[in-house]
Amino acid sequence: MLAPLPSALTIIPPGRPLVGRVSPPGSKSITNRALLLAALAEGTSHLTGALKSKDTTLMAAALRHMGVTVEEPDATSFVVTSTGKLLPPAEPIFLGNAGTATRFLTAAVASVDGTVVVDGDEEMRKRPIAPLVEALRAAGVDATSATGCPPIVVNGTGRFPAGRIEIDGGLSSQYVSALLMVAPLADRPVDVALTGSDIGARGYVDLTVAAMRAFGAQVEQLDAGTWRIAPTGYRAADYVIEPDASAATYLWAAEALTGGRIDLGVASDAFTQPDAKAQAIIARFPNMPAIIDGSQMQDAVPTMAVLAAFNNTPVRFVGISNLRVKECDRISALSTELSRIEPGLAHEEGDDLVVSSNPDLANRLAGRNHLTRIETYADHRIAMSFALAGLKVQGITILDPACAGKTYPGYWEMLKSLGVEMKPA
Numbered sequence: 001m002l003a004p005l006p007s008a009l010t011i012i013p014p015g016r017p018l019v020g021r022v023s024p025p026g027s028k029s030i031t032n033r034a035l036l037l038a039a040l041a042e043g044t045s046h047l048t049g050a051l052k053s054k055d056t057t058l059m060a061a062a063l064r065h066m067g068v069t070v071e072e073p074d075a076t077s078f079v080v081t082s083t084g085k086l087l088p089p090a091e092p093i094f095l096g097n098a099g100t101a102t103r104f105l106t107a108a109v110a111s112v113d114g115t116v117v118v119d120g121d122e123e124m125r126k127r128p129i130a131p132l133v134e135a136l137r138a139a140g141v142d143a144t145s146a147t148g149c150p151p152i153v154v155n156g157t158g159r160f161p162a163g164r165i166e167i168d169g170g171l172s173s174q175y176v177s178a179l180l181m182v183a184p185l186a187d188r189p190v191d192v193a194l195t196g197s198d199i200g201a202r203g204y205v206d207l208t209v210a211a212m213r214a215f216g217a218q219v220e221q222l223d224a225g226t227w228r229i230a231p232t233g234y235r236a237a238d239y240v241i242e243p244d245a246s247a248a249t250y251l252w253a254a255e256a257l258t259g260g261r262i263d264l265g266v267a268s269d270a271f272t273q274p275d276a277k278a279q280a281i282i283a284r285f286p287n288m289p290a291i292i293d294g295s296q297m298q299d300a301v302p303t304m305a306v307l308a309a310f311n312n313t314p315v316r317f318v319g320i321s322n323l324r325v326k327e328c329d330r331i332s333a334l335s336t337e338l339s340r341i342e343p344g345l346a347h348e349e350g351d352d353l354v355v356s357s358n359p360d361l362a363n364r365l366a367g368r369n370h371l372t373r374i375e376t377y378a379d380h381r382i383a384m385s386f387a388l389a390g391l392k393v394q395g396i397t398i399l400d401p402a403c404a405g406k407t408y409p410g411y412w413e414m415l416k417s418l419g420v421e422m423k424p425a
Ligand SMILES: O=C(O)C1=C[C@@H](OP(=O)(O)O)[C@@H](O)[C@H](O)C1
Pocket: 028, 029, 030, 099, 100, 171, 172, 173, 174, 175, 177, 200, 201, 204, 298, 299, 322
C-alpha cells in the first residue's frame, strides 16, 4: 500500500507496455462550477461523477461556511441544498491553492449581504487576481486586495450590480468565468465584455456557459468578446460531471510512452474540456510536432513537455506565458526539472519552453543507478507529469507525491493498478 504517501516516491520503469482499464476522476473544473451554481440555486441539486480532491473539498467547505448544505452520499456525488443566497461567513474563507474556487468565489460573494474575506495558501497569495478585483470595483462592488493577490475583502450589498462589466482575461480565463457565473443574480441584465488581449483558454469559458445553462441561466453571446446574461437566478438541477480531461492526459501519455493500451471508458472526442485537444497531439508520439501552441490546453502542457523529452525531434511550446502564474511557474519548473534528468534537455526562450528531445534517452540513462530527485513545487501537475518520465528512466523520484491530491488523489494507486512499482525514497 502507498497510503500514507511517503515524502518521496521512486518510480520503477515497468519495462513493458501499460495495459488496463482506468476511470479518470471527475473534472475539477466542472465540479467546482457545479458546486457553486448549485449553491446559488434555490432547492436541492444532485451532482454525480464529481471529483473529490483538495480543490473541490475546499470549495464545498467554503460553501458550507456560507450557509449551504453540501452532503456527500458517496465517493463521487454531492447533494447541495441552498436557499440560493450565500450568507456572510463567520471567518475568512480559505481556499488553499485552488484557482477555480478562489476566482469564482471572489465574484460570487459580491452577492452576499455582508463582508467576506477570500484567502488562500502561501502559493495562492502569489497568484494575481487584480484584474478581477478591478473589474468588480469598476462595476460598483466594494472589493479590495492589498497585494493584487489574495486575500480579497468583499463588502457585498446582497445584490450583484447590473449593467456592463469589463474584464481583461489575458492572465486567467477564470476571471471571466467568475463574472459570468455571478451575473444571473443581478436584478437586470449584465453584459460581461472582454477588454485587452483575448483570453487564453477560451474553452473554459464555454464550459462555464454550458454549466450555467444547465442550472437555468440564459446566456447570449453578443460577439466574440461579449456575453449578455439575463437576471434569471439559478434553479436546482441534477447534473452529471464528465471525467477530467487533464487527468486523462497522463493516461494517454503513459499509453504512448510505453506502447500500451489503457481503456479510459470514455472516447477522447466525448470530452467538452479544452485539454482533451491534447489527445490528438499525444497520439502522434514519437513524432509530435515541432511547435505546439499550448494556449488552448494549458494544463496539458506539463504532460506533453515530459513526453516531448522522448520524442524523435525537439518541441517548442508557445502560447504558454500564463503557465508562469499557475500553481508554480510551470515554464521554469519544467525546464529545471527536465534538465535535472539530463542537462540541457529543456530550456526557456522568453516565455517559450524548448524541449530538446531524445528518443534514445531511456537507453542512454539505463545504466544510471542514482536517484533523480524531482522537485514538485507543491504543483500536482509537475508531480504527475514527471512520474511519466519514471516509466522510462531509472531512478526518477518524485518529491512530495501527495501534492497530486489537489486534483487526482488516486493517481499513485492508479499507476499501481496498471502494474507500476513504486518505492518510498
Ligand atoms: O476555468 C477553469 O476551470 C480553469 C481554467 C484554467 O486556468 P486559467 O484560466 O487561469 O488559465 C486552467 O488552468 C485551470 O486549471 C482550470
